[in-house]
Amino acid sequence: MTQDGPQAELLRRAAEALARRDPQSALGLLDQADRLGVTHNGTLNRALALRLIGDFNGALVVLDDALAMQPYDFTALLGKAAMLEKIGQGVAAVDVYRNALKIAPPRERCPPPVAAQMDHADGVVRRHAEALRDHMRNAVAGLRDTLDPAALDRFDEGLEIYAGLKTAPKQEPLLLDYPRLPAIPFYDRALFPWLEQLEAATPVIQAELEALLASSMDEFAPYIAYPKGAPVNQWGELNHSRKWSSLWLWRDGARQEAVCERCPRTAALLESLPMCRQEGFAPTAVFSALQPHTHIPAHTGSSNVRLLTHLPLILPGPARFRVGNTVRDWKMGEAWVFDDTIEHEAWNDADQMRVILIFDIWNPWLTDGEKTLITAMMKAQRSFTAAG
Template structure:
């Protein structure tokens, strides 16, 4: 082992001094001692690529990948060789594999964005470039080798933002006629925020942000006429919940379900986990007919509320199950155009909820109505299941005309993204 370490140090030193022939000879010695040495295989693959020997380079790099399957740099090098061989599909698969190994690997994010842009897909490219810019350090600390790519990425993102802003302005222009001057100013800011030309300065929304709405963590139950009737149905709704818990476990699915290669941040522990699961009655604006038929009293209760209606996004309604000793980490919701309602159904001790600064306890049959665009988190520190019914209602501070603007902008976003 000491001989190999000595040779690796010698090869690295030779590379640093630009003595490529000497480095390659030393790497060959390493490989003679350890035919599966990943660094030697990778380096010899790079040397072969520099000489234009693509077949030999690919063979060495694939062997390096077999020895070190989790190394994204090896996969990215394979993608470069495949690109030179004209294998577009293979190139993209190798890049995706590198990102599955490390979703924050900046060179692979830039490579994927460049691949998409070169193939006439500027909108998906801009989305990946945006992720790359988020993953990159602050600009003064950009790696010199990646600076030019990051500058190109930023320009692509800016072009995309300007195009989207113009598109949304055109699609929503007629809606401005129904707005007051202050509402119109809010929606001009909304378009700038939606297109990435500005940023929200209060709550944080992952899809659609309505500026200048006050960031109110919890709303008073008395402000909503339907609350009393809904709470009166708590026992009937709970009975239907218990029935599906007993008889239809297959209907519950993990609430967090990101695909491989997606940067997970705080969701890694709960991704594809039934520790936080949902039994959807409505999902992204679509009714789940089988589930609604199993829960007719719950369906009647929801119909009497008047759910938020944003095509492709709302209504959502579900039984949300949090397993014992499970923590939903701090996060933000999709839009402050809607509020989220919790009707607690099964609540053991040691269950708490936070929205912004405020901490609340769930009490069975007593609704919590809150703005989920404000950072929030939940805890079940008990040894039992905690279950609440969750659904969306309109933010009451939006006028009917503004609700129309929410729907119009949401539809325009889906239309725009559908052209990608």
Template sequence: MAFDAGQADAMIREGVAAMQRRDAATARRLFEALVDPKAGVAPPWLLLAQACRLGGDDAAEESAIDRLLADQPNSLRGLVMKGDCRARAGDDRAASAFYTRALQTAPRDGSVPPALAADLRRVEQAIEANRQSFQAHMEAKLAQVQGMRAGRRFAEAMDILSGRRQVYLQQPNSFYFPGLPQIQFYEREQFPWVAELEAAAPAIREELIALMGDEDSFAPYIRARTDRPNPPNVLLEDPSWGAAYIWKEGALVPEIAERCPRTVAALRAAPMPDIRSRSPMALFSRLHPGTHIQPHNGMINTRLICHLPLIVPPGCGLRVGNETREWEEGRMLIFDDSIEHEAWNRGDETRVVLLFEIWRPEIDAAEREALTALFESIVDY
């Protein structure tokens, strides 16, 4: 039987009123009449699904929701209800998939009715519970095999699979060299020159302490420029993140280098790039208490950044991608700064590291020569 718009509207109002008084049978009968192809009106699949849920008919509810999502794949209420259907059926993986899509679809401006907002909070809790259940299931299975002893890389893959970590990739903001491995932290044992530089750490620290007696030796790490737009960095011209350059833009800084001869000598052991007007680059990086270097990406991915920690109070840390490490005085940290990273000093004293760059070990001699010519041509231009 066909209905005109007025009749359909009256039937919907009557059906909603029936649900409000918990009369699921009447509401379902009215909505089923309206979803009949002969009705000639837009089918109220969501209302029918709600009436079926009220009546405890899970199969009919899910069938109506499937029809709704076929027409409106981003229906927020439909996605939540579909997830609920799968959860009641014991299919937690499918439930999480629909719940996650619902959260991705929800508006970010808070313009969600209170009842639906409560559903979304419930959905978030369900996703987390399912994640924990999935994690426990995997760990129980892997405890029976060799997987749990497969090492750090496997453990990180497990964390990514379970949602405890996200994936961070190289995203340099100036130059990208393809085909390089996505490694956040390199292990110090991979580099034969590290032991020699670490052995010089006490001497370097002595020179640093003498330098710190002269406040003019340090300047804000982020400087304003007149020939470029200033970066939107809260530490612009802020001495809380200070730098005393030993090499800057490829040249020794005489007033610092002369006061730190043992530091200069020790750094010559590292494979620092030699690129006119660009590299080497080496400095003492100072971070005052309460300072947070916000997440950011470096300019290029052809280098690695090295930190030789010299003064490290408690409460300091460095995150690169999905891994956080703490500095230990005298022990090198080496990382890819083209991956998002941040650092902080939540302690009560100043933190200082010797910071410098090296070639990535995966870049061979011919590529280094070509990259040097490329970067120098950019400088010339």
């Protein structure tokens, strides 16, 4: 109902009474205001007054009234969860805290008391999820030895997702989100028998890379190079920075002849592998150099129709890579294939530069006919956009 002048004055005085911790006076003023029409703000203040006098059940009833008026009121949800905690309904409180956090405003925009409540809510939800995880782990402990290591790793991730500690990895392509392709962070090596050939060639590639580094390090260009005025988002530190630099062997489908001529055995090896071939788009093959103690922030790639292969070439110390919920350390002589449309990030924790070879391949779940059609579709999109 519309607040008239007298009602607004009563609500103001009630708020002042609450500010000086006088809930009884506030309740009397709110009773008078309600006779002129029940309001959402008045209902929230009534709940606070009842909380201050220790009537937690009464406050809970009133907060439900407030939520009936405005179901997505963040403050009311936080208050309801706190009251459920007070009366010993911890599991119910977790659900309400979780719903409140889903609609929470950014912490930096919240006054300190509200930010503190949000931190408390985070802690309650997290501790509940950890307890649930531990309970489920104990319940299945006797069954774990029935799974092979790869299946067990997937199960453990699924258990933490089910408990609410992690979210399921999802594909977030920047360009093309092709349907019905599985969201697999790291792919099974068995799908790519040529990985052993690639790994065996590590010393050959290393030798050619070392020659390039000795003579052409200045040709390694910043991997991130946004034009002036473009929003850089998470790339502020690395934009136009040689902390993360690259030297391309193939770029957007075009063979970089000058580089390939200086590392002919690497180029020939790549030619023999099933790289993704799309005129004007792929393959891409690049030496990627990351300077000491540098972090590549979380990001996603352009299209799930192709996957990326990594082969480490220079590993002076610890270096980590995360895809979705899975974190791996690079190991010399071991390559992997991953879906870069799933959020991923990298760290070089060593005191010297880390270099890997990166190249793209087709997603193995595509048919040859689809590959042809997808390439034609992407070329048509590009020509349409250019013509517009």
